[in-house]
Amino acid sequence: MKPRVLITTLTCSVILASTITPVIAAVTPQLPTTTAPNNMTMTTLTQPIPALDLSKNTIVDVDFSKGILQDTKNPKAAVTAVGQPQLTTDPEVTGKVAKFDGQSGYLLPYTNDRFAQLASGTTIEAYFKDDGAQAGEHEIFSNQESGGLGLGVHNGQVIFYAHVGKGYKEPKSKLRPGKWVHAVGVYDQQGHTAKLYLDGKLVSSVDAPGTLNGPQGTGTANFVIGGDSGKNNRLQYPLTGTVQVARLYDRALTDAEVSGLNQVIQRGKHESVAKKQVGQPGLFGANDVAIGHTYGLNVHVREAQLGGSDAFTTEMRYDASKFDFVSANQTLGGNDVTKVEVVAPGQIKITTTAKLSPSQFERYDQTRLAHINLKAKASGKAWLYLRTLKADGKTPDFASQAVTIHARDAQDYNGDGVIGIGDLALAPGDEKGLIASKSEIKPYKHVVVLTTDGGGNPWDPKGMYYAHDNRELAQWTTDPAILAKRKNTYTLDLFNKKFAMSTTAHSVNPAVSAQNYTSMLHGRPWETLPQEYRVTNGSAEHHYFADFSKTKPEFASVFKVLQQHNPHQGTAAFAEWKQILNGITEPDAPVMTQPSAKLKSFDDVADYIGKPEFTNTSLVYMQSDYMDGQGHGHGWYNDNYWQQYAKYDDLFKKVMDKLEATGHAHDTLVIANADHGGHGQGHGQDRTEPNENIFLAMGGETIDSGRRLQGGSNADISALVLDALKVPKPNYMLGQVFDKTAFLAQTDLKKKHREVEGLKLTHSDQRVAIKLTNPQKNHTTRAIEMHLDLAGRSIDKIDVPTGTKIVQQTVAEGMLKLVLSFDKQPTTDLALIKLTPAKVKTSKLVTLQQSMLGTSKGEEVLVDLDNDTKLEADKDLVAVKPGQTDTTKPGTEGKPGMEGKPGTDGKPGTEGKPGTDDKSGTDGKPGTDGKLGSDDKSGSNVTPSSESKKTASSMSNKFASWLPQTGEQVQTVLSVIGGVLLAISGGVFIWWRRQR
Numbered sequence: 001m002k003p004r005v006l007i008t009t010l011t012c013s014v015i016l017a018s019t020i021t022p023v024i025a026a027v028t029p030q031l032p033t034t035t036a037p038n039n040m041t042m043t044t045l046t047q048p049i050p051a052l053d054l055s056k057n058t059i060v061d062v063d064f065s066k067g068i069l070q071d072t073k074n075p076k077a078a079v080t081a082v083g084q085p086q087l088t089t090d091p092e093v094t095g096k097v098a099k100f101d102g103q104s105g106y107l108l109p110y111t112n113d114r115f116a117q118l119a120s121g122t123t124i125e126a127y128f129k130d131d132g133a134q135a136g137e138h139e140i141f142s143n144q145e146s147g148g149l150g151l152g153v154h155n156g157q158v159i160f161y162a163h164v165g166k167g168y169k170e171p172k173s174k175l176r177p178g179k180w181v182h183a184v185g186v187y188d189q190q191g192h193t194a195k196l197y198l199d200g201k202l203v204s205s206v207d208a209p210g211t212l213n214g215p216q217g218t219g220t221a222n223f224v225i226g227g228d229s230g231k232n233n234r235l236q237y238p239l240t241g242t243v244q245v246a247r248l249y250d251r252a253l254t255d256a257e258v259s260g261l262n263q264v265i266q267r268g269k270h271e272s273v274a275k276k277q278v279g280q281p282g283l284f285g286a287n288d289v290a291i292g293h294t295y296g297l298n299v300h301v302r303e304a305q306l307g308g309s310d311a312f313t314t315e316m317r318y319d320a321s322k323f324d325f326v327s328a329n330q331t332l333g334g335n336d337v338t339k340v341e342v343v344a345p346g347q348i349k350i351t352t353t354a355k356l357s358p359s360q361f362e363r364y365d366q367t368r369l370a371h372i373n374l375k376a377k378a379s380g381k382a383w384l385y386l387r388t389l390k391a392d393g394k395t396p397d398f399a400s401q402a403v404t405i406h407a408r409d410a411q412d413y414n415g416d417g418v419i420g421i422g423d424l425a426l427a428p429g430d431e432k433g434l435i436a437s438k439s440e441i442k443p444y445k446h447v448v449v450l451t452t453d454g455g456g457n458p459w460d461p462k463g464m465y466y467a468h469d470n471r472e473l474a475q476w477t478t479d480p481a482i483l484a485k486r487k488n489t490y491t492l493d494l495f496n497k498k499f500a501m502s503t504t505a506h507s508v509n510p511a512v513s514a515q516n517y518t519s520m521l522h523g524r525p526w527e528t529l530p531q532e533y534r535v536t537n538g539s540a541e542h543h544y545f546a547d548f549s550k551t552k553p554e555f556a557s558v559f560k561v562l563q564q565h566n567p568h569q570g571t572a573a574f575a576e577w578k579q580i581l582n583g584i585t586e587p588d589a590p591v592m593t594q595p596s597a598k599l600k601s602f603d604d605v606a607d608y609i610g611k612p613e614f615t616n617t618s619l620v621y622m623q624s625d626y627m628d629g630q631g632h633g634h635g636w637y638n639d640n641y642w643q644q645y646a647k648y649d650d651l652f653k654k655v656m657d658k659l660e661a662t663g664h665a666h667d668t669l670v671i672a673n674a675d676h677g678g679h680g681q682g683h684g685q686d687r688t689e690p691n692e693n694i695f696l697a698m699g700g701e702t703i704d705s706g707r708r709l710q711g712g713s714n715a716d717i718s719a720l721v722l723d724a725l726k727v728p729k730p731n732y733m734l735g736q737v738f739d740k741t742a743f744l745a746q747t748d749l750k751k752k753h754r755e756v757e758g759l760k761l762t763h764s765d766q767r768v769a770i771k772l773t774n775p776q777k778n779h780t781t782r783a784i785e786m787h788l789d790l791a792g793r794s795i796d797k798i799d800v801p802t803g804t805k806i807v808q809q810t811v812a813e814g815m816l817k818l819v820l821s822f823d824k825q826p827t828t829d830l831a832l833i834k835l836t837p838a839k840v841k842t843s844k845l846v847t848l849q850q851s852m853l854g855t856s857k858g859e860e861v862l863v864d865l866d867n868d869t870k871l872e873a874d875k876d877l878v879a880v881k882p883g884q885t886d887t888t889k890p891g892t893e894g895k896p897g898m899e900g901k902p903g904t905d906g907k908p909g910t911e912g913k914p915g916t917d918d919k920s921g922t923d924g925k926p927g928t929d930g931k932l933g934s935d936d937k938s939g940s941n942v943t944p945s946s947e948s949k950k951t952a953s954s955m956s957n958k959f960a961s962w963l964p965q966t967g968e969q970v971q972t973v974l975s976v977i978g979g980v981l982l983a984i985s986g987g988v989f990i991w992w993r994r995q996r
Helices: 112-118 255-267 421-426 429-438 489-498 513-522 537-542 558-565 579-584 601-609 612-616 626-634 639-645 648-661 714-724 746-752 952-958 967-995
Strands: 040-042 058-063 080-082 086-089 096-101 105-109 121-130 138-144 148-154 157-164 167-169 172-174 180-188 193-198 201-207 222-225 228-230 234-236 240-249 270-272 278-285 288-290 294-305 312-318 323-329 338-344 347-352 368-376 380-389 396-406 446-452 464-466 475-477 500-506 570-575 592-595 617-624 668-674 693-699 758-764 767-773 781-789 795-799 804-812 815-822 829-835 847-855 860-862 864-872
Touching (some): 112 121, 121 138, 121 148, 138 240, 157 180, 172 201, 222 240, 278 380, 278 396, 294 396, 294 592, 312 368, 338 368, 347 368, 421 429, 421 815, 421 847, 446 513, 446 714, 513 558, 513 714, 558 570, 570 612, 601 617, 626 639, 648 668, 693 714, 746 864, 758 847, 804 829, 847 864
Parallel strands (some): 138 228, 446 668, 758 864
Antiparallel strands (some): 040 270, 105 222, 121 180, 180 193, 193 201, 228 234, 312 347, 312 380
């Protein structure tokens, strides 16, 4: 069994009905004349109990009658209490009982050599009451760890676990939550069967050929009362409920003997008169959400008055004009115990047969009835209500929560939740200026984090960890024969050629799941958190994150940070280990959380990427649990581990293919990592490299594909997410962008040879020309935003062709933000920037630093940038008059066309050749190639014809010979003019004096 929910200080307790090994006389029992509680009646047996003496066959018999837990068959054994099990009484039974809160229990030593007594058959017995608050697996009386046997409950069924032959045999039957149950499991070695009896009756029998196997691993030699045995003498799968009997026998009991045991048990039972449960309501969820997204509301009820036992019903109301009901999950005790019913739009009824707990609401495992998913469909303020009745059965008790639903930004035309050039491309003309002022260049709109639990460091092509068996620490090997055991062709190619990856990253200490997921989602190493925030596997299973009780959160998760920065975007989280969603992510975080089935979390992410909600989702977090299960069940880095890891090729491929298919591969950063490795069948027990060494990889538009990164930690995940989305990191987050060489500046993206447009900047002393290159046929460009470093220069004016409009032209801190919109697909020339003469000569050039292109569909394209590294002559830069299309006549291969005359429609001929009638057309569209000619001059619509003398550029060149072109020439001309004016002024003065 997987010790994932280990509670480092927990064990279990049981309380027995009698202090003696069962010896049953063949007489009609004389019941004691005790007075039953007011709401109880005593059960009277009218039939005699058959003679039965099992004292010689009883090898474990736990006694609580003296207030000290003791095995009467082995009184010298030192029993260990873990947590705070309570020795108390229960009004429904006679005698002492042990009550467990899901975090406590007792460890009863039972050495492996004593397991030999069970080889030919055994019987295990328990008398217990399950409160019904736990849907997952929890044990009553058990000693299991990849072997052994025990009685437990899972998904609303009582199960007898017996590890016989090659695996567990599991006869099972439905549990009656909140009721006392007498359970007996029988392993019959001669009959090759495993049987389960409830309340004296055989309810299930399965074939069980083979021998009974004992538990495996260090520190597992304990029978646990109120849970199961974990490695290193720990408690796992603890119970929320009560136990009164725990016994073990050295042979398979018969049907009659089991029936006799049950009759003795029933002697001490009181039948209760049903009493209404009274509950205090509580609602906990996000109070700010984005329209179109699904959010979870945690519906809680805690016991307000002791003693109730009947079914409990509450009603929840929500504004049906603002929300739609989506689903309910994680119900208290499972769907058989707690039922959620939509009575009408806006009205939900929740009924549970579980015993309500008096615990505080932060104990979500005991007080949460259900996690309700609602989808926000209309903006505005909405109220949610939960109604119960007080003890008088008439006075209502309410819990309420106000929720603000944020509408889509009025300028968010493409619906991605970010105002950018794609919105400007779709906007009407009168809104383009406003959008330009708010526009941001963000290479990434989404981040997807894919964490493989227990995944270690598997993707280095030169080596890998390998263990021949679980007794040895895995060693790093480069042996080709061993490397061949790794079958992951897709993931090896993905992470080594398309991603940038660190194989020297490490988990936080200790290398345990909860500690690492806390570090990932809250942005700092676990050990730097205050004690109350140091989440463990055990606390995450039961308690909300410690900010739950705070007026102001101290260590908000990355989900909250993102929502506070941009309330128009949503987030989502999928996990196969639900503690991430419940105990590490806050209950009021604005995130859609969904538990995933085994090996289905990747599918859930791929499905979500295909939904409309993903368009304005900033972060999707995912955890896959399968490899951790393989490590705990069979060992880390051995043959089975690598064989099972091969499944992850298809899993990663599903997500990457869906990003490509939906067009989101270009605007999504994918982060892949592991929380820890392991050795043997455990992890976190030491600081060895197989335990702590993990992979951390990133793939996306600006990632330097194939780069090997250095370092990294799980505490860096939130920092990477926020940096990619350009969201400021709060001070309490200590993680970093651990290796900045992973990301390329936009000016370096040319090396990736992407199929995208480019901008080419050429530079003379007085002019900067910007041209569009590599136009794509799959979309039409409608707007471009550019950020240019002016290198200390000032702008005189900017000219653009006809059909192009300057929407914004601002300079701040030496950076020009230039936003252009186009009536139709632009040709080559985009803008000509005329600079004022420099007062001081400088070697620095104006350069393009960032640019994003917006298409007619609102898509945004991060273009390639190509900056000239040397000055060109002014005459080589084509002048473009404002409001006038560049009508120079292109030719084939950069040479003028035939006679340099355009055709009647204004369209050049084939291969960039113009027509023959010397008349300008009406659309000014370029030819088909637009490539540089063999003489290194521009083709189609770039180079002016030598015969064209009437264009703006040729007119400018005609007068360029006498106009000053440099700063020195301007100063010389001004000096001459000043001298002439001074001489004229002096002559006029002399003439005036003579006249006087």
